[in-house]
Amino acid sequence: MKKTTCLITAAACLAGGSAFAQNIINGHTVIDAALPEVSNPGTGIYQIDSDLTLPANSILLGSTFVMPGVTLTVPAGAIVRGQPGVDDGNSETTTAAETPGSLVVTRGGTIIANGTSTNPIIFTTAADDTRDRIVDGETFLDANPKTIPLPAFSGSDANESLWGAVTLLGYAPTNRDGSDTTVFGEAFVEGFANQDARTTYGGLMPNDSSGELTYVSIRHSGRTIVEGDEQQGLTLGGVGAGTLLENIDIYCTGDDGIEIFGGTANIRNIMISYVNDDGLDLDQGWTGNAQNVFILCGNIPGQPATTRSNGFFEFDGEDGSNLSPTGTPFTAPTIMNVTAFAGTVGAGDDPVVTIDTNFGGNIFNSIFYNIPGGQQGFFIVDSGENRETTYGVSGTLDRLEDGTFNIASCSFVGVAGTTGDDNVTTGAFNTVAADVIAGAVNANYPGCTNNTFATGNPFFFGATNGSVFNDQLSANGVNPVPLNGASDSNVTNVAEVGPYFEAVSQRGAFEQSGSAVLWTTGWTAMNIRGILVDAGNAANVVAP
Incomplete structure (x- = not known):
């Protein structure tokens, strides 16, 4: 493919010859205005058909697809904005004005988006200060995302669902039955009006690459196009192990x-904060790895209780119907070094952690903090819906018992209550989870060892601040660094399993040291706002 570099000049253009010169809004290049509109005219669906480097400041009008064989390059420091959709009240049609700006990398397409810790790439909303679609001369709602990120609320309005999202689609295996495309392992990704090759994911290439995302902050996303089909902050559909995904910040999104x-x-x-559903949602046979995941799940004092995670995790082994003939692959990742805690008011009414439908794999060396009583907390479901008879495989509880699902060397702090049975839908956590948390004293689950259950604050500032934690309004109010001794690091942790994982000694996502700079420093929205500490001792290493 011909390589085309687009700058904000009269000469800037795509390979097809459409100039950007007359498509500038507030100094931002309107990318889609220079692309040939495809499918049904007026629907807001656009294609990038040849290699393209985005201008440093860009706007997406609608669903923008990076097509197979095409590489989209996003330079360090770029601000890419998506227009919000406008609901005209007619659910039977989708117009260009209703379609929010979104970026989709199709199967066979590639994105190269490498920011740095001091110059991240930011995806955010193009909404004006009335939360409508921007036109030239108006003021962006998120006016200065590099230095003054938009807070979670503007007055009583939650700053979420203000554009589409980022979606990567690949050829790696899934457990879909092919009912969408007639090909086993394939499906249409949720969240888009068009169901065709551009929204298809899955295949037979486990090492497939969709490109690179590093030091990328995705903010205020989640606008729906199709009722009931949400867009997330970042969606990965059938994405392969050849894709580089590191240092990614999801901030204020309307769904997961x-x-x-x-x-x-x-x-x-x-890092995932202020999402309105699950922090990390796993479906349809993901078998990858995750290390260093920080999820902040909580309400902001004095603000409406709408911008908060319903839960840290929703882990589904096979995700309902439309399964492959064998039901495989079942979701079975290895996840190490999670730090997840709810806010001062607590999480929502949905389970904070839900694990069900034949989920397997491993969760190691992690900290789960402040799951209040009266809610569905740490919830492991094992029921007849797991299709043991149909597919001849074990259910979730069986997988715990046979060692193909393990939760080990994890700290559960401030998790209230032990009520309920294996399938109950009330209570802080069910008896299966309670037995798992019991760890070494429970012989039923041989791979669930060295787990600890405690009360009190396990984080660095707990010794001096007492019961105060996670103040989301004060400078340095969020400090997820483990307090020496409080994170049970004296208990044996699981050694790194496999070549992907980096050797670390702590539980949780951050080094147990007051002076160590957090990997979130300098580029995540919460850190730039000054709410998340630069280091555990609250030193200002990088000024907000």
Whole structure:
């Protein structure tokens, strides 16, 4: 493919010759205005058909697809904005004005988006200060995302669902039955009006690559196009292990932070905060790895209780109907070094952690903090819906018992209550989870050892601040660094399993040291706002 570099000049153009010169809004190049509109005219569906480097400041009008064989390059420091959709009240049609700006890398397409810790790539909303679609001369709602990120609320309005999202689609395996495309392992990704090759994911290439995302912050996403089909912050559909996904920040989204539909992708250094559903949602046979995942799940004092995670995790082994003939692959990742805690008011009414439908794999060396009583907390479901008879495979509880699902060397702190049975839908956590948490004293689950259950604050500032934690309004109010001794690091941790994982000694996503700089410093929205510490001792290493 011909390589085309587009700058904000009169000469800037795509390979097809459409100039950008007359398509500038507030100094941002309107990318889609220079692309040939495809499918049904007026629907807001656009294609990038040849290699393209985005301008440093860009706007997406609608669903923008990076087509097979094409490489989209996003330079360090770029701000890419998506227009919000406008609901005209007619659910039977989708117009260009209703379609929010979204970026989709199709199967066979490639994105190269490598920011740095001091110059991240930011995906955010193009909404004006009335939360409508921007036109030239108006003021962006998120006016200064590099230095003054938009807070979670503007007055009583939650700053979420203000554009589409980022979606990567690949050829790696899933457990879909092919009912969408007639090909086993394939499906249409949720969230888009068009169901065709551009929204298809899955295949037979576990090492497939969709490109690279590093030091990328995705903010204020999640606008729906089709009722009931949400867009996340980042969606990975059938993405392969050849894709580089590290240092990714999801901030304020209307649905999940990251949802993974099958595939083999690996993720590292992931921060997820202020999402309105699950932080990390796993479906359809994901068998990749994750290390260093920080999920902040909580309400902001004095603000409406709408911008908060319903839960840290929703892990589904096979995700309902439309399964492959064998039901495989079942979701079975290895996840190491999670730090997840709810806020001062607590999480929502849905389970904070839900694990069900034949989920397998491993969760190691992690900290789960502040799951209040009266909610569905740490919830492991094992029921007849797991299709043991149909597919001849074990259910979730069986997988715990036979060692193909393990939760080990994890700290559960401030998790209230032990009520309920294996399938109950009330209570803080069910008896299966309670037995797992019991760890070494429970012989039923041989791979669930060295887990600890405690009360109190396990984080660095707990010794001096007492019961105060996770103040999301004060400078340095969020400090996820483990307090020496409080994170049970004296208990044996699981050694790194496999070549993907980096050797670390702590439980949780951050080094147990007051002076160590957090990997979130300098580029995540919460850190730039000054709410998340630069280091455990609250030193200002990088000024907000």
